[in-house]
Amino acid sequence: MASRVVLVLLCCMHLSVLAAAAAAGAEYNIQRFGARADGRTDATQALAAAWSAACRSPEQGANVYVPNGEFLVSHVAFAGPCVGRTTVQIDGTLVAPSGFTGGEWIVFKHLDGLTVSGGTFDGRGDSLWACKAAGNGGCPDGATSVTVRNSRDVVISGVKSVNSELYHVVIDGCDGVTVQDARIIAPESSPNTDGIHVQSSSSVTITGASIQTGDDCISVGPGTSNLRVQHVSCGPGHGVSIGSLGKESEERGVENVTVSVAVFVGTENGLRIKTWGRAVRSGAYVRGVVFEHALMRDVRNPIIIDQNYCPNHGGQGCPHQVRAPVGAADQSGTSSCSPRSN
Numbered sequence: 001m002a003s004r005v006v007l008v009l010l011c012c013m014h015l016s017v018l019a020a021a022a023a024a025g026a027e028y029n030i031q032r033f034g035a036r037a038d039g040r041t042d043a044t045q046a047l048a049a050a051w052s053a054a055c056r057s058p059e060q061g062a063n064v065y066v067p068n069g070e071f072l073v074s075h076v077a078f079a080g081p082c083v084g085r086t087t088v089q090i091d092g093t094l095v096a097p098s099g100f101t102g103g104e105w106i107v108f109k110h111l112d113g114l115t116v117s118g119g120t121f122d123g124r125g126d127s128l129w130a131c132k133a134a135g136n137g138g139c140p141d142g143a144t145s146v147t148v149r150n151s152r153d154v155v156i157s158g159v160k161s162v163n164s165e166l167y168h169v170v171i172d173g174c175d176g177v178t179v180q181d182a183r184i185i186a187p188e189s190s191p192n193t194d195g196i197h198v199q200s201s202s203s204v205t206i207t208g209a210s211i212q213t214g215d216d217c218i219s220v221g222p223g224t225s226n227l228r229v230q231h232v233s234c235g236p237g238h239g240v241s242i243g244s245l246g247k248e249s250e251e252r253g254v255e256n257v258t259v260s261v262a263v264f265v266g267t268e269n270g271l272r273i274k275t276w277g278r279a280v281r282s283g284a285y286v287r288g289v290v291f292e293h294a295l296m297r298d299v300r301n302p303i304i305i306d307q308n309y310c311p312n313h314g315g316q317g318c319p320h321q322v323r324a325p326v327g328a329a330d331q332s333g334t335s336s337c338s339p340r341s342n
């Protein structure tokens with residue numbers, strides 16, 4: 001049953017990738033700006049120059065084009081505002097320098113009207129994970145692979161993110177973002193590699209995502225409203241997680257999150273809501289959560305609501321152990337769980 005649902009998801013992917021590719025305007029091929037597809041020559045400046053030209057272009061739909069091949073890039077900011085709507089179309093792979101520690105690797109910000117279609121983002125997180133696994137401390141912070149910040153009217157279509165050092169994709173401070181047909185892959189053992197993280201954003205739709213990673217498949221932070229997650233598959237991973245909320249003394253809540261038609265296979269959780277014990281003081285809230293049509297196989301906690309989250313103190317020194325106001329978290333729909341064999 002699960003595999004049939006996944007198959008349907010995969011078929012939808014191809015159609016929408018083709019549709020996105022057909023809508024290109026004036027093209028700014030990064031090879032014309034000096035990039036070489038050898039995976040070794042630093043293409044950061046070429047990519048930045050192609051973006052700068054496209055962003056200034058008076059034409060609608062100016063398109064930065066990354067052809068097939070591997071392009072090594074370190075930190076790149078695709079910053080607006082731009083003159084018109086811009087597109088970044090990627091047929092090839094962007095590869096991070098090994099051990100990149102720049103905080104954020106690829107950032108799209110201050111844009112009104114952006115489409116990113118296709119492409120593989122390879123964060124090469126393995127050296128950071130190995131450092132963390134060794135447990136000797138002193139590891140670099142690592143980098144989020146793809147961040148979309150303070151932008152409106154954004155479509156991220158058919159993007160593949162592999163082996164991010166930390167989060168794969170972050171949507172922060174945005175209004176109106178659609179992430180469709182994303183594929184996210186990192187090992188089950190990779191730490192803090194959340195698939196798609198949304199915070200301080202409204203009207204975000206995540207549809208057709210296939211996520212296999214080491215932490216939450218989708219995580220939802222403070223200030224998120226009107227988030228739709230549909231037709232996603234998750235596993236391995238920690239499921240869909242709202243929170244933790246209420247960590248800061250003043251914090252916005254989470255309102256209207258619908259997760260529908262989701263397949264969870266071998267995940268730690270299905271849906272988790274976690275709030276720190278003091279959330280009631282900080283004004284944080286969670287309301288209007290709908291979780292429907294989930295299919296789960298070998299999931300440890302199908303639905304878990306933790307109102308006393310406090311990970312590092314063993315219960316000691318946790319701020320104000322009071323119940324957080326998540327009573328309005330409406331759960332509905334069906335989930336079918338087959339019991340674990342042990």
Ligand SMILES: *[C@@H]1O[C@H](CO)[C@@H](O)[C@H](O)[C@H]1NC(C)=O
Pocket residue numbers: 225226255256288
């Ligand atoms: C949440 O959904 C309700 C019901 O549809 C709507 O009235 C409310 O405005 C939504 N909240 C936000 C912050 O948009």
